[in-house]
Amino acid sequence: DTGVSQDPRHKITKRGQNVTFRCDPISEHNRLYWYRQTLGQGPEFLTYFQNEAQLEKSRLLSDRFSAERPKGSFSTLEIQRTEQGDSAMYLCASSVGIGNNEKLFFGSGTQLSVL
Amino acid sequence: AQSVTQLDSQVPVFEEAPVELRCNYSSSVSVYLFWYVQYPNQGLQLLLKYLSGSTLVKGINGFEAEFNKSQTSFHLRKPSVHISDTAEYFCAVSLYSGGGADGLTFGKGTHLIIQP
Numbered sequence A: 001d002t003g004v005s006q007d008p009r010h011k012i013t014k015r016g017q018n019v020t021f022r023c024d025p026i027s028e029h030n031r032l033y034w035y036r037q038t039l040g041q042g043p044e045f046l047t048y049f050q051n052e053a054q055l056e057k058s059r060l061l062s063d064r065f066s067a068e069r070p071k072g073s074f075s076t077l078e079i080q081r082t083e084q085g086d087s088a089m090y091l092c093a094s095s096v097g098i099g100n101n102e103k104l105f106f107g108s109g110t111q112l113s114v115l
Numbered sequence B: 001a002q003s004v005t006q007l008d009s010q011v012p013v014f015e016e017a018p019v020e021l022r023c024n025y026s027s028s029v030s031v032y033l034f035w036y037v038q039y040p041n042q043g044l045q046l047l048l049k050y051l052s053g054s055t056l057v058k059g060i061n062g063f064e065a066e067f068n069k070s071q072t073s074f075h076l077r078k079p080s081v082h083i084s085d086t087a088e089y090f091c092a093v094s095l096y097s098g099g100g101a102d103g104l105t106f107g108k109g110t111h112l113i114i115q116p
Helices: none
Strands: A006-007 A010-013 A017-024 A029-036 A044-050 A055-056 A067-068 A075-079 A090-095 A102-104 A110-114 B003-007 B008-016 B019-021 B023-026 B031-036 B042-048 B057-060 B064-068 B072-077 B089-093 B110-115
Touching: A006 A090, A010 A017, A017 A090, A017 A110, A029 A075, A055 B042, A075 A090, A102 B042, B003 B089, B008 B019, B008 B023, B019 B110, B023 B072, B031 B064, B031 B072, B042 B064, B072 B089
Parallel strands: A010 A110, B008 B110
Antiparallel strands: A006 A017, A017 A075, A029 A044, A029 A090, A044 A055, A067 A075, A090 A102, A090 A110, B003 B023, B019 B072, B031 B042, B031 B089, B057 B064, B064 B072, B089 B110
8 A cells, every 4th residue: 555646746737727636545545635735834624525425615615626536436626717826735635434543644745836 | 713823934953952843722612633744745644643631642753742721732842853853844623533524724834944
């Protein structure tokens, strides 16, 4: 098991273009999270899946953002009509266990630069 | 709503010296407290977490943190740092003991710089 994998590591795009990121969680982890980290800030929660169900969405997740986890395994995060303010590191995390036994494992992130 | 304040954006320390990274939190309800470390080009890794019981929590890599409810603080300490401890350290709170569900609220981070 190689941990949480995110692809691509870096993405440069022009304003107005659509981008899609992929996250492969650790095998058999039923929870998957997306966070966004801008320069000089800590990560901010975006959304959370329990298997294929999207259970929580932050107010940070505008209508231009959509996340899916169709088969309860990998997840995609799409940003439509990107804006310069979308430039950030997008982090994925997965977990297994509940309550005190839950532990999150983070991927290395996808760095998005919108020109 | 919860919030986390990390008072120092950057802390330079000489190798083998002790270090303390400060964290204060604000919440109207009880929360669980976490410290994460982010090494260059890597994902965040859990150092330790406070759930209940003893206010002194020991984590990985020789780090420990002390929960102080009256001061709403959760400072991270290490008695002797190593070059390999150079990283970004994040304090976080959550309503959930695993840090999951509706997510962790992170501070802005403290960059620990170890000088030889």
